[in-house]
Amino acid sequence: MNNYFGKLTDRMDNFREELLKAKPYVCVERAILTTQSYKKHGDKPLVIKRAYMLQNILEHMSIFIETDTLIAGNQASSNRSAPIFPEYAMDWVIDELDEFEKRDGDVFYITEESKKKLREIQPYWMNNTLKEKALAAMPKASKVFYDLGIIKAEGNITSGDAHLAVNYEEVMKLGLKDYKKRTLEQIENLDLTDYHNLKKLYFYQSIIIVIDSVVAFAKRYANLASDMAKTEKNKKRAEELVEMARILNKVPYEPADTYHEAVQSMWFIHLILQIESNGHSLSYGRMDQFLYPYYKKDLENGIITEDRTVELLTNLWLKTFTINKIRSWSHTKFSAGSPLYQNVTVGGQTVDKKDAVNPLSYLILQSVAQVKLPQPNLTVRYHKGLDDKFMKECIEVVRLGTGMPAFNNDEIIIPSFIEKGVKEEDAYNYSAIGCVEVAVPGKWGYRCTGMSFLNFPKSLLIALNNGIDLESGTKLSEGVGQFIDMTSFDQVLAAWDKIIREFTKHSVIIDTTVDMILEQDTADILCSTLVDDCIGRGKTIKEGGAVYDFISDLQVGIANLADSLSAIKKCVFDDKLITTKELWNAMLSDFEGEDGNRIQDILINKAPKFGNDDDYVDTLISGAYDVYIDEISKYHNTRYGRGPIGGVYYAGTSSISANVPQGNGTLATPDGRNAHTPLAEGCAPVHSMDRNGPTAVFKSVAKLSTxxxxxxxLLNQKITPQLLSTEEDKIKIIALVRTFFNRLKGFHVQYNVVSRDTLIDAQKNPEEYRDLIVRVAGYSAFFNVLSKQTQDDIIARTEQSL
Structure with missing residues (x-):
């Protein structure tokens, strides 16, 4: 099985081993250089200041070229090290300096010298970071939801936005020189007596600064490669370094003409976007589509071979894996495994509605299989015309147990986009972003999903407590009464309706506050340059420069809400097995004692559970979720009416690993779940509550308003390796996916192919499972880097049979 896709070349195998052995350090170079630049250019307009910041970083950060690489460019002073971005937040950095190495998961190392340097720059950033300004700007009535952990938005105020794919295809085809030319033409036509045009001037000037800085950065590597070639004793390696220098002296400023040039151009842009802003979910888009013409031409002209193509791809994935990000410990719990969610999309359809799979699609699958890493996050766009040959190849990758590829369904995503106003040709060109979120590459604004997290089960508890948070005693909303006084299930639904609408409003207020401060205090110049139509409008993405700007919040604990509503309706009001008072007191005691255990047993075993194709519970959650969907659709983001199509919200279930910390902050719930234990992940059923197999799970999920x-x-499914051991099994799972997507209109599915016994053994003997990768949520991670609580959550997931 391991050799189905062939092996890495020796040099790429050496590179992979080097990266896996690398200890992830905290790199302070960017923090120091950013502080210098902010001090020097503090009097300048924001966009100019940010442009000079990036220039200073690219001019002075450490650079190196690895022994085995064919592609140049590094994010930090050493591979797998994580830069600090002080403009977003510094309080948690300073508070946790001595704790990075002691973490339960996502461990980072830091030298005493680096600690000293960070403490030295701290005074400048006190009360001067995005996080501090955002928290200060949040209206008091909404901030209490943040403080109580009901609505979580820490990731948005401690890092950049990202959650998009820029127009890599156009950069390769035209080069940054074309962007510079267009920008200079815009400057020439500005009437600076108009305030709006004055703002545009600053933005355009910042673009010129950044493009020149990117070119200079590439030339730094070109010069380094040339210098290395002069002293290199291995003739073949010297020739490679000379070629690398030639390419770096050309791209990304000039258009790429060869496959190697295109890959280097794309990687360099991708890298600098990560240096500019540490926003994760920065994705490559439909790589098999825009790289294929270069591959095809080079193959036909004898410039490249299939093997060399795969080697360059594996090199790109290894470089992608070098990028790392450190988060505060509280936010790390929401993103366990230190993920970057750098998504690559293959398959799908062309804009003229034909199957888009090409020979490079197969080679991307092969290369991802060979490298066997958590990055990139591979997604396959499914459609009815996707043939079984390609599907079988995808299943072979699934069998490797890396949790990839994930499958997204054209049959529901494309119509959903078109219904929301996306042009048909753009809708057919969508790609996966980050986890399971979707957007049009190069035309979509930030955060197509992930603005903030809303805890559904905790919201229900507050709804049942007359709008009062149980733990803090804080009154958050006018309710409809106490659960113990309710005499019908309709009153429960009325309480949910009132509370979730109120909480949704506060989540939008928090989002709006964060967006307002992001727009005022940060700007990603290179990123905005490479998204249409920021140059045409003279606006950054945050100001409304993108063609499309739809966003979503994330809802956590969907299946717990489903099972809770089912248990209340069935056990309390329909069958009258327990009273409202008995249930309420049992939850408050966390089901302790003989009576608590009896009630918990009833809740778990006497009520229908989500994930079993039971309309009793599936209809309840669909209706409850529709209340949220109806409410969130009423609101607009800060770009509404400022240029982009959209500017509105929709729902999203990609809760990453937030189910663990949000469960930790939630008391016992009516589904029989104990206090402070994980919530259900994504839209998957509660662990072990789905007892009728994967088809029943698919049917339940499909009843949501997908x-x-x-x-x-987001739908994770776990199966054992033995269940994909025969050709018959592979055919079965392909048929299952086709049924889910074609007939039921499912949105997404991905598979964890690992046994419970393996995971338990890996937890006990981590040194023997260094390469074990698991699907955490909409992303994969090495099992060993996860906290024990997240590991336990993955172990507890239901193992499906075919």
Whole structure:
């Protein structure tokens, strides 16, 4: 099985081994250089200041070229090290300096010298970071939801946005020189007596600064490669370094003409976007489509071979894996495994509605299989015309157990986009972004999903407590009464309706506050340059420069809400097995004692559970979720009416690993779940509650309003390796996916192919499972880097049979 896709070349195998052995350090170079630049250019307009910041970083950061690489460019002073971005937040950095190495998961190392340097720059950033300004700007009535952990938005105020794919295809085809030319033409036509044009001038000037800085950065590597070639004793390696220098002296400023040039151009842009802003989910888009013409031409002209193509791809994935990000410990719990969610999309359809699979699609699958890493995050766009040959190849990758590829369904995503106003040709060109979120590469604004997290089960508890948070005693909303006084299930639904609408409003207020401060205090110049139509409009993405700007929040604990509503209706009001008072007191005691255990047993075993194709519970959650969907659709983001199509919200279930920390902050719930234990992940059923097999799970999930949950309907399924051991098994799972997508209109599915026994053994003997990768949520991670609580959550997931 391991050799189905062939092996890495020796040099790429050496490179992979080097990266896996690398200890992830905290790199302070960017923090120091950013502080210098902010001090020097503090009097300048924001976009100019940010442009000079990036220039200073690219001019002075450490650069190196690895022994085995064919592609140049590094994010930090050493591979797998994580830069600090002080403009977003510094409080948690300073507070946790001595704790990075002691973490339960996502461990980072830091030298005493680096600690000293960070403490030295701290005074400048006190009360001067995005996080501090955003928290200060949040209206008090909404901030309490943030403080109580009901609505979580820490990731948005401690890092950049990203969650998009820029127009890599156009950069390769035209080069940055074309962007510079267009920008200079815009400057020439500005009437600076108009305030709006004055703002545009600053933006255009910042673009010129950044493009020149990117070119200079590439030339630094070109010069380094040339210098290395002069002293290199291995003739073949010297020739490679000379070629690398030639390419770096050309791209990304000039158009790429060869496959190697195109890959280097794309990587260099991708890298600098990560240096400019540490926003994760920066994705490559439909790589098999825009790289294929270069591959095809080089293959026909004898410039490249299939093997060399795969080697360059594996090199790109290894370089992608070098990028790392450190988060605060509280936010790390929401993104366990230090993921970057750098998504690559293959397959799908062309804009003229034909199957888009080409020979490079197969080679991308092969290369991802060979490298066997958590990055990139591979997604296959499924459609009815996707042939079994390609599907079988995808299943062979699934069998490797890396949790990839994930499958997204054209049959529901494309119509959903078109219904929301996306042009048909753009809708057919969508790609996966980050986890399961979707957007049009090069035309979509930030955060197509992931603005903030809303805890559904905790919201239900507050709804049942007359609008009062149980733990803090804080009154958050006018309710409809106490659960113990309710005499019908309709009152429960009325309480949910009132509370979730109120909480949704506060989540939008928090989002709006964060977006307002992001727009005022940060700007990603290179990223905005490479998204249409920022140059045409003279606006950054945050100001409304993108063609499309739809966003979503994320809803956590969907299956817990489903099972809770089912248990209340069935056990309390329909069958009258327990009273409202008995249930309420049992939850408050966390089901302790003989009576608590009896009630918990009833809740778990006497009520229908989501994931079993039971309309009793599936209809309840669909209706409850539709209340949220209806409410969120009423609101607009800060770009509404400022240029982009859209500017509105939709729902999303890609809760990453937030189910663990949000469960930790939630008391016992009516589904029989104990206090402080993980919530259900994504839209998957509660662990072990789905007892009728994967088809039943698919049917339950499909009853949600998936056409309106355009932020992504995340569904993880776990199966053992033995269940994909025969050709018959592979055919079965292909048929299952086709049924889910064609007939049921499912949105997404991905598979963890690993046994419970393996995971338990890996937890006990981590040194023997260094390469074990698991699907955490909409992303994969090495099992060993996860906290024990997240590992336990993955172990507890239901193992499906075919």
């Amino acid at each position: 056409d309106k949950i355009t932020g992504g309907v």
